[in-house]
Amino acid sequence: MIVDFKYKGQSAVVQGLTSAKMAFATNALREAAYFKGTLGRPLLLREALSALYTVVTSDFKFRPRDRFAFEAWLAEQNRLFLEKLGARTEKARVRIEELEARRSELDARKQKRLEPFYQARKHYFEYVFHHEYELNYILDPVITVHPDEVFFEAFSQDESSYARVGARYDLFERIEAFECGTTNIDFSARLARELDRIRTYRKTEFDIAPAGLAVTVGGGEAHKEKKVALPETWVEGFLQVQSTMTMGLTHLRIAPIDLFNVCRYLRLHKAKKSPRALRFELVPGKRIRVVFEPWEHAIELSATAVYSGDKPQSIRTWGRDRLRVLSRLLPVVQHVDVYLAGFGLPSIYVLDLGEVSFTLALSGWTENDWSGGAKFDLLTRRVSASPEELMLVYESLRHVRHADEAQIALSTKLGIEKTRSVLSHLCQVGRAMYDLSVRRYRHRDLFADPFTLKEAVKAVAPAAPHASQSTPEAKAAQAIFAGDDVRIIMRRPFSGGFKLSGSARGESGGRVRPLLTVDHEGRIVEGTCTCAHWKSHGLTTGPCEHLLALRLAHMARLTDEDGGNNGNEAKGGN
Structure with missing residues (x-):
């Protein structure tokens, strides 16, 4: 997917002795969306946007060490060894050693002569990285202006972390004008450095406009144009994040000091073996315990962090090092809401900074990014x-x-x-x-x-992109349900929804036993199955077709109990 951008100028922060202007250049090819006001507490927005930039540029995926130089050296040693084996006389061996010594001397002189070139090339690539890296689309967040707040959204470089900054209008001491809409903003590395210079003693103006800070050359209109190859994974990641946020999540409220202790321990300790999970031990009415694997080091959270659920549970999450991007926000956080989807599933951290909120959504683990085959929309x-x-x-x-x-x-x-x-x-x-x-x-x-x-x-349409009906699991579930190959064995209501036990046709023609917990809105909260898909993946990549078929049967039963008014609707759902 090719996406066009046209910016009238560039985003920047202009600093003066007593005032500053924070101007964001929007994509002129999208709908008009602008905002102009004066910040009352500029440090909150400075910290939040700086943390957003940290998330956007982060990449926690494992990168194996480059062994090209070692392999080249090893090949050269093999060549020398074979040449020496072929030297039949002492005179030939001595001559080879002399030539090799001379070659090493020439290589050293060549390296010394080319050193200025290598240094210049290094400086050039560093300049390109710091000044032109914004050509990458991930550094152009999506910004939305609403009647109550302005918010920014973006993904990390490895697409495993989603961040959202919401600035409520209470943050501004004066709002001059705004127009609701969604667009992209030019967010460069230079802008990130300028944000760090914002101070409370300077009156800071906040401006989102197509022009940003335009530079006109020769009397013409200044434009900065980009054409970016936007991968489908970027769009898919946004959709999976939204599907996760509407799931039945386990909600915990913790104090800022609790998140500080977690980040501090992660900064001081590096696990060299598996498992590397962050485990939440939850007991109703008791203080929450966080356990770091593989050391089994437990931190009991503050007295305000008490689990209010109705049953004890242990939830393991992976990719915990990604939490370190929140370290900068800890001094200004008032409280933290943690939302856990389940064992090995995504986790979401919502930080309340007062007039600003910061949301960090982490995929199940770093390698399984938001677009890496997850189908959380099937859980809704x-x-x-x-x-x-x-x-x-x-x-x-x-x-x-x-x-x-x-x-x-x-x-x-x-x-x-x-x-x-x-x-x-x-x-x-x-x-x-x-x-x-x-x-x-x-x-x-x-x-x-x-x-x-x-x-x-x-x-x-059934084949609509990004629709849950288009996935193989959903199609298979619909076929199982339409063929009357799923049975509800037990269906027990409880305060949070329904617990279901059933039997469904498996891939080889045998029967499998799906067990399902759904809330009152029909969203999957928990599920197990005896099929091969669930044994390999659990719910980390979405539910199997047998769990989906059992939910279809449950929805049809609900419709019949309500009088059959929407009997045809259940057959079209997942």
Whole structure:
């Protein structure tokens, strides 16, 4: 996917003795979105945007050591050894040693003569890295202006971390003008360095506009254009993040000192063997314990970090070193909300800085990035919806910009269940997002093209991209359910939803036993199965077709119990 950018100028921070201006240049090829105001607490936004830049430039994936030089040396030693074996006389051996000594001398002189060239080349690549690295799309975050806040979104370089910075309007002492919309901003390494120079004694203006800080040459209009090959994985990552945030997550609230102790321990200790998990030990009514593997070192969190769940559980998460990107924010954090999806599944950290919120969503582990085959959209409930219903909810959300599902259901008169499904669908096609910090849906178009009825028809089609129905697991589940090859053996309601036990047709024609826990909205909370897929992956890459088929049977049962009003809808969902 090729994405065009046109910036009228570049983003920058201009510092004066008593004032400063923070100007972001937006993509002129997208919808008009601008904001102009004066910051009341500039340090909060400075720290949050600096942490965002740290996330964007981070890469925690394992990179094996480059062995090219060693292999070249080894090949040369093999050649010399074979030559010496071929030397039959003492005179030939002595001559070879003389030539090798002379060659080593010449190589050293060559290296000394070329040293200025190597240094110049090194300085050139360093300059390109620091001044032109913004040509990479990941350094151009998505920015959205809403009636209550401005927020930035971006992925890390390894696509395993998602970060969001939300700046509420309470942060500004004066707002002059704004226009709601979504665009990209020019976010360079130079801008990141300039952000560190912001101080409280300088009055700081915050400006998001197409022009940014434009430089005009020869009386013409200054533009900075980019053409970036945007991989499909970038879009897929956004969709999987939103699917995860709408799951039934285990919520913990911890104090800033607790997160500091975790980051400090990670900074001082480096594991040299597996497992390298961060384990949360949760006992109802007890203080939360965090255990570092493989040392089994436990930290009991502060007295305010008490688990309020209804059953004890132990949740292991991987890729813990990525938490170190939050270290800079710890001095200004008021409290931290942690959301855990389950064993080996993503984890989300929402930091409350007062007028600013910072969200860090981590994939299950570093190598399994957000676009690395995960299918968390399958864990969300999907009831079939018509293109007209999709457009109705989209326009309603676009009109108010942010709302909860009950408000959208009231304005569209579609009912709460249908509205939940359509909002989830809009998140998965890049036309909305779920803000976990305030638990509300927000309008946010990932794509520059407007969302029309034609696009809505494509979105609800069975082969629609990024739709859960297009995955092999979902298609197989639909076939199992349609063929009446799934049975509900036990179905027990509890305070959080339903616990299900069933039997379904396996791949080889035998029967497998899926066990499923769903909440009242039909979202998968826990699940196990006796099939080979679950034994290999669990839920780390999404549910297997047998769990999905059991949920389809449960949704059909719910529909029958409600009177069959939506009997046809269950068959279209996952």
